[in-house]
Amino acid sequence: MNGTIEAPTIEYALLAPMLVVFGAAIAGVLVEAFAPRYLRSAVHLPLTLLSLAGAFALTVWQAVKGVPTKPAAMGAVAVDGPALFIWGTILVLAFVSVLLIKDEEHFVGSAAALPGSAEEEQSLVERAAHTEVYPLLLFAVGGMLLFPASNDLLVAFVALEVMSLPLYLLCGLARRRRLLSQEAAVKYFLLGAFSSAFFLYGTALLYGYAGSVDLAKINLALGSVGGQDTLLYIGAAMLGVGLLFKIGAAPFQAWKPDVYQGSPTPITALMASGTLVAAFGALLRVFWVGLGGLDWDWRPVFYGVAILTMVVGAILAITQTDIKRMLAYSSIAHGGFLLIGVIATGSAAQNTAALSGLLFYLVAYGFTTVGAFAVVTMVRDAGGEAWHLSRWAGLGKRSPLLAGTFAFFLLAFAGIPLTSGFFGKYAVFQAAVSGGALPLVIVGVVASAVAAFFYVRVIVLMFFSDPAADGPSVVLPSRGTAAVVGIAALATVVLGVFPQPVLDLAHTAAQSLFVR
Amino acid sequence: MTTHYLVLSALLFAIGGVGVLVRRNAIVVFMCVELMLNACNLAFVTFARQNGNLDGQLIAFFVMIVAAAEVVIGLAIIVTIFRTRRSASVDDVSLLKY
Numbered sequence: 001m002n003g004t005i006e007a008p009t010i011e012y013a014l015l016a017p018m019l020v021v022f023g024a025a026i027a028g029v030l031v032e033a034f035a036p037r038y039l040r041s042a043v044h045l046p047l048t049l050l051s052l053a054g055a056f057a058l059t060v061w062q063a064v065k066g067v068p069t070k071p072a073a074m075g076a077v078a079v080d081g082p083a084l085f086i087w088g089t090i091l092v093l094a095f096v097s098v099l100l101i102k103d104e105e106h107f108v109g110s111a112a113a114l115p116g117s118a119e120e121e122q123s124l125v126e127r128a129a130h131t132e133v134y135p136l137l138l139f140a141v142g143g144m145l146l147f148p149a150s151n152d153l154l155v156a157f158v159a160l161e162v163m164s165l166p167l168y169l170l171c172g173l174a175r176r177r178r179l180l181s182q183e184a185a186v187k188y189f190l191l192g193a194f195s196s197a198f199f200l201y202g203t204a205l206l207y208g209y210a211g212s213v214d215l216a217k218i219n220l221a222l223g224s225v226g227g228q229d230t231l232l233y234i235g236a237a238m239l240g241v242g243l244l245f246k247i248g249a250a251p252f253q254a255w256k257p258d259v260y261q262g263s264p265t266p267i268t269a270l271m272a273s274g275t276l277v278a279a280f281g282a283l284l285r286v287f288w289v290g291l292g293g294l295d296w297d298w299r300p301v302f303y304g305v306a307i308l309t310m311v312v313g314a315i316l317a318i319t320q321t322d323i324k325r326m327l328a329y330s331s332i333a334h335g336g337f338l339l340i341g342v343i344a345t346g347s348a349a350q351n352t353a354a355l356s357g358l359l360f361y362l363v364a365y366g367f368t369t370v371g372a373f374a375v376v377t378m379v380r381d382a383g384g385e386a387w388h389l390s391r392w393a394g395l396g397k398r399s400p401l402l403a404g405t406f407a408f409f410l411l412a413f414a415g416i417p418l419t420s421g422f423f424g425k426y427a428v429f430q431a432a433v434s435g436g437a438l439p440l441v442i443v444g445v446v447a448s449a450v451a452a453f454f455y456v457r458v459i460v461l462m463f464f465s466d467p468a469a470d471g472p473s474v475v476l477p478s479r480g481t482a483a484v485v486g487i488a489a490l491a492t493v494v495l496g497v498f499p500q501p502v503l504d505l506a507h508t509a510a511q512s513l514f515v516r
Numbered sequence: 517m518t519t520h521y522l523v524l525s526a527l528l529f530a531i532g533g534v535g536v537l538v539r540r541n542a543i544v545v546f547m548c549v550e551l552m553l554n555a556c557n558l559a560f561v562t563f564a565r566q567n568g569n570l571d572g573q574l575i576a577f578f579v580m581i582v583a584a585a586e587v588v589i590g591l592a593i594i595v596t597i598f599r600t601r602r603s604a605s606v607d608d609v610s611l612l613k614y
Contacts, residue, residue, distance in 0.1 A: 161585065189590055262612055
């Protein structure tokens with residue numbers, strides 16, 4: 001043993017966006033402990049929004065000041081172009097989701113009270129609220145920021161858990177349909193813990209192979225270490241299982257519809273946007289920085305996974321009768337389209353186009369999906385949100401504006417020109433074609449056509465069928481929800497009509513590639 | 517020499533993995549996940565010995581902390597659903613499907 005441990009140097013300025021978010025989360029816990037009940041949400045909301053906005057400002061400042069060329073914090077965290085772009089995306093999406101979460105009627109007053117018991121009645125009468133939602137959310141967002149920037153498999157594992165653990169809890173806190181919500185939490189927790197155990201064992205095997213968990217050192221070892229291929233291949237496969245689970249790629253997609261349906265809708269919006277963006281950032285970094293030298297071996301596997309994901313997502317979405325489950329399967333299919341971008345990212349010249357297309361797609365999809373789930377929160381009947389698709393019949397006749405906006409989001413998911421979804425798909429598919437992944441693109445286009453069918457089916461249902469007599473009502477949105485729908489619709493239009501600035505930004509971010 | 521420990525760790529991981537798939541009680545499923553994490557720890561410590569550096573031993577501490585946090589969250593969720601349904605069987609939670 002030659003282990004003397006050196007004192008680490010940490011570049012606090014580079015890590016400032018994360019530190020702000022984690023700091024605010026800890027301050028939120030203190031507010032929970034010391035502030036009187038009636039003050040809490042009044043303190044939490046500005047604290048949460050300000051910290052997210054502040055972290056975003058710091059991220060922009062960092063990007064303007066110049067992207068560092070070396071990993072920070074002793075090589076543990078890489079703050080490079082793609083990481084900064086992903087941070088900005090996650091912070092904006094989280095900010096928008098908080099506006100949706102602000103309506104506390106989505107969350108249970110007292111999670112410990114049994115559904116339907118006197119205690120629960122009492123908590124409703126007292127207007128009790130779990131304001132812990134805000135600090136939990138900030139911890140999850142902090143994890144999301146760290147995950148795609150982690151340049152070391154141990155940091156990636158810790159970030160994965162910091163991101164997931166608060167989300168497991170948040171899933172179980174829905175006010176209505178609490179059995180579904182609790183079931184979603186149990187399923188997400190058990191499957192999530194199972195998959196992160198795989199990620200960790202993969203980390204252990206790669207540590208055994210390379211003698212380090214640092215991604216750059218693992219990549220270096222790929223060329224020099226011989227005779228230990230079993231460790232390498234099994235380790236890489238297990239890392240892949242852990243990461244693909246978080247994305248919801250095909251053999252590991254089963255949790256997604258259940259969890260998206262059961263969770264409180266604002267949390268679903270955050271998971272469908274923020275978690276997906278963070279997981280794709282981490283997947284790119286682990287497989288291109290850490291295992292880039294092995295791409296001839298893992299690329300065919302990703303081919304298969306991408307095709308399976310697109311097909312499963314698109315086909316199973318057709319059979320859905322629940323709006324949230326349908327959006328979950330649509331999210332699985334989009335995960336498949338994004339995987340095409342991951343595969344197309346490759347040799348140096350090809351890298352920038354594919355990576356920037358992928359980054360643009362993540363922004364476009366993130367905004368649209370938050371908007372779509374925000375609309376879902378507004379269509380309600382006596383039992384809460386009206387999830388069954390038959391209840392959405394004739395919505396276009398009752399509230400044309402809302403139904404029109406939702407139809408627009410669905411068209412953006414389908415990738416119709418003049419919406420952000422079109423340019424996202426175009427950028428990714430084009431990069432894949434010039435990278436030689438033509439078969440994948442053909443499957444992608446066919447899957448998009450299948451997906452377009454069920455999006456259009458919902459639009460037809462909303463506009464061309466007669467509303468049921470006891471149909472759901474559209475609640476007057478709170479200012480937060482209205483703002484979310486407005487921002488999402490605006491982003492979908494602007495990115496669809498005038499995508500160049502964001503494409504340029506993504507291109508600049510992708511140009512510096514990953515620091516190693 | 518260290519191979520025995522690696523085999524033991526792989527065995528523990530496999531027992532945990534099979535346990536997650538075949539056991540019915542949510543608590544036992546969760547214990548199996550913890551067994552998998554501990555198998556990882558054993559592998560880390562063994563590889564640290566084999567590679568002659570301390571990284572693996574340090575990582576084991578991180579994993580223990582994460583596992584402890586996971587226990588807190590997991591038991592909270594499982595106890596809540598047990599109080600609602602009077603059952604901790606993972607087969608009973610089947611409202612969400614297809």
